Amino acid sequence: xxxxxxxxxxxxxxxxxxxxxxxxxxxxxxxxxxxxxxxxxxxxxxxxxxxxxxxxxxxxxxxxxxxxxxxxxxxxxxxxxxxxxxxxxxxxxxxxxxxxxxxxxxxxxxxxxxxxxxxxxxxxxxxxxxxxxxxxxxxxxxxxxxxxxxxxxxxxxxxxxxxxxxxxxxxxxxxxxxxxxxxxxxxxxxxxxxxxxxxxxxxxxxxxxxxxxxxxxxxxxxxxxxxxxxxxxxxxxxxxxxxxxxxxxxxxxxxxxxxxxxxxxxxxxxxxxxxxxxxxxxxxxxxxxxxxxxxxxxxxxxxxxxxxxxxxxxxxxxxxxxxxxxxxxxxxxxxxxxxxxxxxxxxxxxxxxxxxxxxxxxxxxxxxxxxxxxxxxxxxxxxxxxxxxxxxxxxxxxxxxxxxxxxxxxxxxxxxxxxxxxxxxxxxxxxxxxxxxxxxxxxxxxxxxxxxxxxxxxxxxxxxxxxxxxxxxxxxxxxxxxxxxxxxxxxxxxxxxxxxxxxxxxxxxxxxxxxxxxxxxxxxxxxxxxxxxxxxxxxxxxxxxxxxxxxxxxxxxxxxxxxxxxxxxxxxxxxxxxxxxxxxxxxxxxxxxxxxxxxxxxxxxxxxxxxxxxxxxxxxxxxxxxxxxxxxxxxxxxxxxxxxxxxxxxxxxxxxxxxxxxxxxxxx
Amino acid sequence: xxxxxxxxxxxxxxxxxxxxxxxxxxxxxxxxxxxxxxxxxxxxxxxxxxxxxxxxxxxxxxxxxxxxxxxxxxxxxxxxxxxxxxxxxxxxxxxxxxxxxxxxxxxxxxxxxxxxxxxxxxxxxxxxxxxxxxxxxxxxxxxxxxxxxxxxxxxxxxxxxxxxxxxxxxxxxxxxxxxxxxxxxxxxxxxxxxxxxxxxxxxxxxxxxxxxxxxxxxxxxxxxxxxxxxxxxxxxxxxxxxxxxxxxxxxxxxxxxxxxxxxxxxxxxxxxxxxxxxxxxxxxxxxxxxxxxxxxxx
Numbered sequence: 001x002x003x004x005x006x007x008x009x010x011x012x013x014x015x016x017x018x019x020x021x022x023x024x025x026x027x028x029x030x031x032x033x034x035x036x037x038x039x040x041x042x043x044x045x046x047x048x049x050x051x052x053x054x055x056x057x058x059x060x061x062x063x064x065x066x067x068x069x070x071x072x073x074x075x076x077x078x079x080x081x082x083x084x085x086x087x088x089x090x091x092x093x094x095x096x097x098x099x100x101x102x103x104x105x106x107x108x109x110x111x112x113x114x115x116x117x118x119x120x121x122x123x124x125x126x127x128x129x130x131x132x133x134x135x136x137x138x139x140x141x142x143x144x145x146x147x148x149x150x151x152x153x154x155x156x157x158x159x160x161x162x163x164x165x166x167x168x169x170x171x172x173x174x175x176x177x178x179x180x181x182x183x184x185x186x187x188x189x190x191x192x193x194x195x196x197x198x199x200x201x202x203x204x205x206x207x208x209x210x211x212x213x214x215x216x217x218x219x220x221x222x223x224x225x226x227x228x229x230x231x232x233x234x235x236x237x238x239x240x241x242x243x244x245x246x247x248x249x250x251x252x253x254x255x256x257x258x259x260x261x262x263x264x265x266x267x268x269x270x271x272x273x274x275x276x277x278x279x280x281x282x283x284x285x286x287x288x289x290x291x292x293x294x295x296x297x298x299x300x301x302x303x304x305x306x307x308x309x310x311x312x313x314x315x316x317x318x319x320x321x322x323x324x325x326x327x328x329x330x331x332x333x334x335x336x337x338x339x340x341x342x343x344x345x346x347x348x349x350x351x352x353x354x355x356x357x358x359x360x361x362x363x364x365x366x367x368x369x370x371x372x373x374x375x376x377x378x379x380x381x382x383x384x385x386x387x388x389x390x391x392x393x394x395x396x397x398x399x400x401x402x403x404x405x406x407x408x409x410x411x412x413x414x415x416x417x418x419x420x421x422x423x424x425x426x427x428x429x430x431x432x433x434x435x436x437x438x439x440x441x442x443x444x445x446x447x448x449x450x451x452x453x454x455x456x457x458x459x460x461x462x463x464x465x466x467x468x469x470x471x472x473x474x475x476x477x478x479x480x481x482x483x484x485x486x487x488x489x490x491x492x493x494x495x496x497x498x499x500x501x502x503x504x505x506x507x508x509x510x511x512x513x514x515x516x517x518x519x520x521x522x523x524x525x526x527x528x529x530x531x532x533x534x535x536x537x538x539x540x541x542x543x544x545x546x547x548x549x550x551x552x553x554x555x556x557x558x559x560x561x562x563x564x565x566x567x568x569x570x571x572x573x574x575x576x577x578x579x580x581x582x583x584x585x586x587x588x589x590x591x592x593x594x595x596x597x598x599x600x601x602x603x604x605x606x607x608x609x610x611x612x613x614x615x616x617x618x619x620x621x622x623x624x625x626x627x628x629x630x631x632x633x634x635x636x637x638x639x640x641x642x643x644x645x646x647x648x649x650x651x652x653x654x655x656x657x658x659x660x661x662x663x664x665x666x667x668x
Numbered sequence: 669x670x671x672x673x674x675x676x677x678x679x680x681x682x683x684x685x686x687x688x689x690x691x692x693x694x695x696x697x698x699x700x701x702x703x704x705x706x707x708x709x710x711x712x713x714x715x716x717x718x719x720x721x722x723x724x725x726x727x728x729x730x731x732x733x734x735x736x737x738x739x740x741x742x743x744x745x746x747x748x749x750x751x752x753x754x755x756x757x758x759x760x761x762x763x764x765x766x767x768x769x770x771x772x773x774x775x776x777x778x779x780x781x782x783x784x785x786x787x788x789x790x791x792x793x794x795x796x797x798x799x800x801x802x803x804x805x806x807x808x809x810x811x812x813x814x815x816x817x818x819x820x821x822x823x824x825x826x827x828x829x830x831x832x833x834x835x836x837x838x839x840x841x842x843x844x845x846x847x848x849x850x851x852x853x854x855x856x857x858x859x860x861x862x863x864x865x866x867x868x869x870x871x872x873x874x875x876x877x878x879x880x881x882x883x884x885x886x887x888x889x890x891x892x893x894x895x896x897x898x899x900x901x902x903x904x905x906x907x908x909x910x911x912x913x914x915x916x917x918x919x920x921x922x923x924x925x926x927x928x929x930x931x932x933x934x935x936x937x938x939x940x941x942x943x944x945x946x947x948x949x950x951x952x953x954x955x956x957x958x959x960x961x962x963x964x965x966x
Binding site for chain 2: 024031108114119121289
């Protein structure tokens with residue numbers, strides 16, 4: 001039998017020198033249709049279907065056209081920003097897994113690479129298959145949503161295009177990034193693992209390194225999340241940046257003027273997506289076919305993988321193990337030896353685990369001990385460098401000329417917090433900061449002693465957050481241990497701080513805040529107290545109320561006391577604080593002109609003031625308002641003394657006046 | 669012509685190919701044989717552009733094969749583990765192959781339907797192993813290749829189908845001058861179809877000759893020595909010797925005449941030269957390379 005037949009050139013052949021393949025594109029689009037269908041269906045539900053329900057469902061009844069248009073815009077843009085992010089994160093990875101799955105099977109790789117098409121052709125065709133799939137679904141959603149909105153007469157093309165930009169832009173980035181990850185592995189399940197790990201790696205390592213450093217660097221509590229770390233954590237960055245904003249309209253009883261913030265971030269990431277696609281193509285060219293099935297397919301990436309897994313294990317699991325075990329066994333501060341031992345142990349576990357994954361063998365110890373030793377040495381050097389503070393973190397006090405704002409929080413008898421811009425006051429706090437750093441060794445020794453319940457020792461804390469002119473910030477937190485005598489000793493940090501907290505400028509910022517001092521208008525006030533029932537059935541809360549005029553008088557008196565240094569006097573002396581500070585808190589309410597609250601009225605706020613017997617102006621003002629007629633303010637010490645008596649012995653203690661009439665104070 | 673010159677390929681330090689060299693003449697049918705792990709499949713994957721060599725050169729028709737789609741469009745391959753898409757039918761895979769191979773012939777595809785009794789609409793994974801192999805042959809031969817690379821091609825086929833596919837391949841060789849490189853452990857079949865043979869071991873091609881040259885280069889002598897000579901004289905260059913009664917069977921790497929001349933010095937009572945089969949040549953050649961059937965006592 002002669003099987004020879006004349007050759008007829010294939011009419012459907014897309015062979016054009018091994019570049020883009022229409023055949024492969026068509027095969028991809030038909031082969032993975034369930035995935036494209038789920039993606040499309042999800043968008044169709046979130047897009048046109050939800051718009052249809054909003055515009056024609058029961059909730060649309062009775063709404064004006066304007067309100068329907070505003071609600072439709074809000075829903076569409078919210079779905080575009082938040083839905084687009086999650087769709088991108090999830091489907092970006094799934095698309096890449098589907099289209100590049102052939103690289104994870106030696107058989108499939110053999111077939112595809114034996115075909116007359118270049119590696120670049122395969123990559124470009126597969127990549128564009130994914131792009132075509134999601135763009136097709138996005139365009140279909142756009143068209144149907146436009147049809148629904150058009151039918152309802154609320155069509156706004158600008159909002160639709162913003163939705164499209166968000167959905168397609170974020171999908172482009174996450175899909176391209178997942179493709180990039182896929183190029184580095186030959187195992188299907190490693191693609192999502194790499195994808196998730198690399199998406200959160202920067203933020204995770206940043207947090208873990210700061211956690212380690214804060215355990216050993218005096219005063220260091222972490223440097224926050226630098227901008228570059230946020231940019232390297234795409235899902236987080238896009239989630240924070242890309243938001244929908246609107247304005248409340250009382251007239252329409254809904255939010256209007258919807259606008260999307262953070263579109264520039266979407267644009268940057270979309271461009272980064274294209275860059276990742278180009279990088280993925282470069283990796284694809286050097287990736288060898290025989291690595292199908294390997295955990296890591298590129299030689300240098302394998303080394304990175306070993307070190308990366310090891311370091312991440314050391315920083316996360318190592319520190320976790322340390323805090324889990326050491327905190328149970330030891331009291332009195334952190335142990336560098338302990339934490340390094342845990343980190344090295346878990347680092348080695350991670351290193352050998354990575355090696356086992358790479359070699360697909362459990363017999364890796366003998367052949368990879370050198371790398372493990374290098375990682376161990378690196379971890380020890382890292383620990384030593386942090387302990388030795390080679391970057392000078394501990395001693396760093398930002399230069400006065402670099403500081404834009406200093407936010408100070410001080411513990412003690414009364415929590416104080418203030419944002420300071422006054423250069424003179426900032427300089428005084430810098431002086432305190434330097435003094436605290438100078439007493440570092442004493443403080444660390446006292447911290448260890450504090451676990452032994454040293455009766456002679458008290459402690460407080462101070463947090464200094466320098467917001468610098470270059471946009472960065474420096475944040476420090478110190479526990480301050482002191483004896484009562486040191487508060488009066490002019491040379492100590494605690495005495496400097498004690499003096500500083502009485503500064504009028506500091507207390508004005510602490511007690512009054514920016515808005516009240518600059519824009520606020522006092523609208524009323526009240527004074528709380530606790531009354532005790534003569535029958536012995538317990539205590540109950542009551543208060544005296546002040547109208548706007550009376551409250552304004554109290555406010556003026558309060559300011560006078562601040563300026564005369566009557567506030568913050570006993571911040572670090574508990575006994576005197578109890579003896580001199582009233583347990584009756586004064587609350588003043590104020591409104592802020594020009595700022596609307598959610599309900600449409602003026603935004604209201606309040607300040608709560610704990611004052612002492614030293615506040616003579618405020619006491620006088622209270623008496624003037626008649627609030628203290630026949631009443632006696634009680635200090636904490638007095639209250640505690642009365643608390644010690646039996647309820648049956650209770651008697652009327654004071655009556656104070658208020659806007660709602662006299663109030664009887666009963667104490668036992 | 670297919671030329672492989674000093675090709676080296678290492679996997680994690682292990683040299684799967686260690687200076688492999690072979691030449692397949694145009695229009696020839698070259699049988700590549702060797703023990704398991706010799707590097708045959710690795711070499712074929714280089715020839716089909718799947719793997720890239722660390723060193724050396726691979727030329728087909730004078731052109732390098734790596735990332736050469738124009739050349740690969742004239743080649744077709746049937747690997748030992750042919751891949752097809754999970755849900756694909758033979759017809760689906762035909763359309764896929766047709767999209768990649770410009771010379772794909774629908775006329776031949778339709779004609780071959782008679783030879784391969786396969787339901788085109790049935791998913792390939794539902795077919796038996798032998799029928800999957802038939803599907804691979806069907807598609808590959810429809811690509812009208814100038815170069816055909818086959819790795820264990822008839823493994824799983826029944827005897828009738830083996831003859832069928834060899835008939836088709838040999839028809840292509842005869843009619844179209846197709847160059848065929850086939851790797852197989854079935855030496856009996858290779859002996860029937862190959863005109864050249866290469867023997868691989870440990871990443872190297874130990875020898876390659878035409879089948880006739882190979883058979884001329886090694887001889888099996890059956891000898892009866894005179895009384896008193898019970899052992900084979902040690903001076904004789906014998907690859908392998910065995911004895912049944914007084915008849916010694918000697919394998920010698922040389923021509924029959926020279927072997928008979930050497931043995932004649934010992935005045936044998938009987939000398940008879942017998943041609944070796946390819947399987948015997950394979951066994952005795954590799955026996956010299958420390959790869960022989962071991963007498964294992966269990």
